[in-house]
Amino acid sequence: MLDWITSQFTIPSDSILIIGIYNSGLVVLSVFIAIFASFMALQVTSQAQKTSSNRRQSMMRLVGSFALGGGIWSMHFIGMLAFSLCTPIRYGWILTLLSMLPGICASWVVLNFIQNQTKRIAPLLVGGVLMGAGIGTMHYAGMAAMDMAPLLRYDLWMFLLSIVVAVCLSILSLWIRSFFIKLWGKSDNQWLANLVASVVMGTAIAGMHYTGMAAARFVKPPGLELGEQTAEISYYLAFAVSSVTIVLISLVLGANLIYRYKDISKRASESERRVRAMMETAVDGIVTIDSKGIIKSTNQAVERLLGWKEQELLGKNVSLLMPAPYKVEHDGYLERYLETGEARIIGKGREVDALHRNGEKVSIRLAIGHVKLANDDFFVAFISDIRQRLSMERALRENEEKLRSLITNIPGIAYRCVNDEAWSMIFISDAVEAITGYPAQDFLLPNPKRTFASLFHPDDKARIYQEVKDKTQFTLEYRIIRRDGEVRWVLEHGNWVTDETSGDEWLDGFIMDITERREMELSCVKQKNMLNKPPQRAPHFWQT
Structure with missing residues (x-):
């Protein structure tokens, strides 16, 4: 080898x-x-x-x-x-x-x-x-x-x-x-x-x-x-x-x-499954339509919201889900957008009514997006059920109106102010104008024209701050100077409130005009003092 x-x-x-x-x-x-x-x-x-x-x-x-x-x-x-x-x-x-x-x-x-x-x-x-x-x-x-x-x-x-x-x-x-x-x-x-x-x-x-x-x-x-x-x-x-x-x-x-x-x-199939899973698990309804308004796909939320199954909607015009007058105008919106690019509903959200399968109107928030795939245009509509929100808003408005009516009819001032020396007002009722001569808007943050503390009588200021600084419930009587210069007596009940989350402190209270009561009390005191004075003896007629 x-x-x-x-x-x-x-x-x-x-x-x-x-x-x-x-x-x-x-x-x-x-x-x-x-x-x-x-x-x-x-x-x-x-x-x-x-x-x-x-x-x-x-x-x-x-x-x-x-x-x-x-x-x-x-x-x-x-x-x-x-x-x-x-x-x-x-x-x-x-x-x-x-x-x-x-x-x-x-x-x-x-x-x-x-x-x-x-x-x-x-x-x-x-x-x-x-x-x-x-x-x-x-x-x-x-x-x-x-x-x-x-x-x-x-x-x-x-x-x-x-x-x-x-x-x-x-x-x-x-x-x-x-x-x-x-x-x-x-x-x-x-x-x-x-x-x-x-x-x-x-x-x-x-x-x-x-x-x-x-x-x-x-x-x-x-x-x-x-x-x-x-x-x-x-x-x-x-x-x-x-x-x-x-x-x-x-x-x-x-x-x-x-x-x-x-x-x-494989990636395309996985992507399609992910998209489908997201659509099916979405809380909001999702409807995909082509450039002619024909429905191509929907998710389960559409059935829960509007009662239509996907098989019933596929291949039909999306106007099926719309009440008049939107039913007639919808296709024109799409055509106008594709021709001119003018977006009236595309890319924007608005609150409208949709048509349930049983014919009832359902309040929804509608947002439509546009995507171009290959040679065709597709539009994706996102439908949110806002009936509960609208119901809550109506209830809040009703409660607000009741509360406003109650506060308006109370013969006194209801307020909430910030914990500062000026008593900067977050809220104050309209009754303040009748008592002070100034409208409520003059006292409200963020740009008040004056503060309620500026109305305190100079002789009462020190006593007021001394009573309030302990941050407990308080009741005190003091004088204010009205817009016309008249001095008025008021009775105030107040309580400190602390926000558990932010730690902010407010003073909530009620102020009532007691000028007439104070005048009556002063009048009674005067009369009492006169009655308690000893009588003077009259001289005898034969005295010279």
């Missing part, structure tokens, strides 16, 4: 070497096939990284391995077709086919490295060495399949250089791809990283081949007459290699397209 290996690198000193020539067009074609096969393999592997199925990832890596291994093999034999040796050359078909296996196995290892996306240097070196070894093994196995009269020998240093070229460029291509994916990101520019890496990988494949061919020495045996190499075998081999290359590339493209189609179909 050792003697055989040694003989491959031993060239007798008296030997005559045969020099071959290359067809430059076929050389360029061989390099292009190496680069193209590398790019397709890297693209398929990138596509495999985006799928969550382990089985599909393995299948796509296998397809990519056949593409890259087949590309190495095809590049080798197209490169051999480019080489003319002026002597008939045949190939042993068994060894020729077996020479494809090292390239496929090495490609499997490299694509697994790419799939794992490891950042350590050791796997990078191992992957590059195995890829270079696979390329070299494939090349020299293919060379061994040559059946010709000249003896095939190799220059040892060029032989080793060819292996070094394959290994180094393989490592470089793997590193370049990892580097550019990290630099550019993993989505939009991944194909560009694959392209750059495939150029280096294709160069590694072609560089190894042509360096290996430079290492080859074709020794002319004694008595061999050189002549033109027969073209028949070249044509057959060219046809076979081209056919295999086309099949492999077609396999890669077909698998890639099939899996991409399945992924797109």
Whole structure:
């Protein structure tokens, strides 16, 4: 075995070497096939990284391995077709086919490295060495399949250089791809990283081949007459290699397209299910119509709200859900919008009545959106049931009217003020005008013209603040100065209120005019004082 290996690198000193020539067009074609096969393999592997199925990832890596291994093999034999040796050359078909296996196995290892996306240097070196070894093994196995009269020998240093070229460029291509994916990101520019890496990988494949061919020495045996190499075998081999290359590339493209189609179909199906699930679980009714107002889909909320089942509405005009006068005008709204872009109802929300299946009117809030898909326009109507809200608003208005009527008829001032020295009013009843001479609006925040505290009599201010500062219920009597300058007595009952959420404090109270009562009390006090005075004795008439 050792003697055989040694003989491959031993060239007798008296030997005559045969020099071959290359067809430059076929050389360029061989390099292009190496680069193209590398790019397709890297693209398929990138596509495999985006799928969550382990089985599909393995299948796509296998397809990519056949593409890259087949590309190495095809590049080798197209490169051999480019080489003319002026002597008939045949190939042993068994060894020729077996020479494809090292390239496929090495490609499997490299694509697994790419799939794992490891950042350590050791796997990078191992992957590059195995890829270079696979390329070299494939090349020299293919060379061994040559059946010709000249003896095939190799220059040892060029032989080793060819292996070094394959290994180094393989490592470089793997590193370049990892580097550019990290630099550019993993989505939009991944194909560009694959392209750059495939150029280096294709160069590694072609560089190894042509360096290996430079290492080859074709020794002319004694008595061999050189002549033109027969073209028949070249044509057959060219046809076979081209056919295999086309099949492999077609396999890669077909698998890639099939899996991409399945992924797109799966995503579209999942998206449709999500949209349908959102529609069916939505609280609001959703109705989809086309540009002619024909209903295309509804959700379950429409049935709950309007009583119509989806099967009863599909294919019918949406005006079925509208009472007059909207029923007649609706299609005109859509046509006008599509022709002029004038939006009266599109893109806006408004409160209208819809028609229930039993003929009753249902108060709804309607919002319509527009979307253009392919060559058709679609409109999506969102229907919200506002009957409960309207009922609550009516109840609130009624309660407000009752409360306002009650406060208006109370002979005094009801108020709520902020906890500040000015007693800034949040609310004060209209009765304040009768007592103070100023309208209620003058006291209200946020822009009061005056404060209620400004009406306090100067002699009573200190006592009022002293009574109120304890923040408890209080009752006090004090004087205010009216708009006309008249001094009036008032009775105030107040209570502090604290908001549990915000901690804000207010003072709620009631103020009543007690001027007449105070005047009566003063009058009674005067009369009492007069009655309690001792009577004066009248003088006797005879006294002088």
